[in-house]
Amino acid sequence: MHFKHSIAAIIVIFALIFGTKTFFSDLIHVGSDDHLTLAERIQPFGQVYLEGDIDVTAIKAPVKTATKARSGEQIYTTACTSCHGTGVLGAPKFGNKTDWAPRIKRGIDDLVKVAITGVRSMPPRGTCMDCSDDELKAAIEYMTK
């Protein structure tokens, strides 16, 4: 009788120990980073690299892909139309012969040059800072047609 009680008590104790153990390990293991090692889980957010730690030459600079030149129409509609569409600040209007004729006489190269530097209320590059000279030229040809 006494012996049976001891067995029962031991079983209860084991059950308790085992039960609480799984209970706590379940608590600890919640989360989606189960697959991480302990070291990974407790590592600091940032990492410090000292000169020479990493081979910087191995890091490739983002390659500027040879972007296809945008059309004169594309440049005009994104960068120039705001002023040249309606003649804001006295800008020569799109396709307006009277506005453009005296300017065209000076030649396209001169117009491109002025468009690059800007003049009076005409901002440098017509505010299109990533426009190539050729794209500006195309935009001018488009709006002087």
Ligand code: HEC
């Ligand atoms: C903020 C308004 C504005 C924007 C944007 C603008 N322009 Fe102009 N542009 C002007 C004004 C104003 C003039 C007239 C300047 C003058 O003769 O006093 C002008 C004049 C010009 C001229 C004639 C310059 C000359 O020598 O007579 C060209 C060419 C020109 N713009 C090209 C462009 C192109 C190309 C774009 C777009 C990439 C552009 N502009 C965007 C305001 C603008």
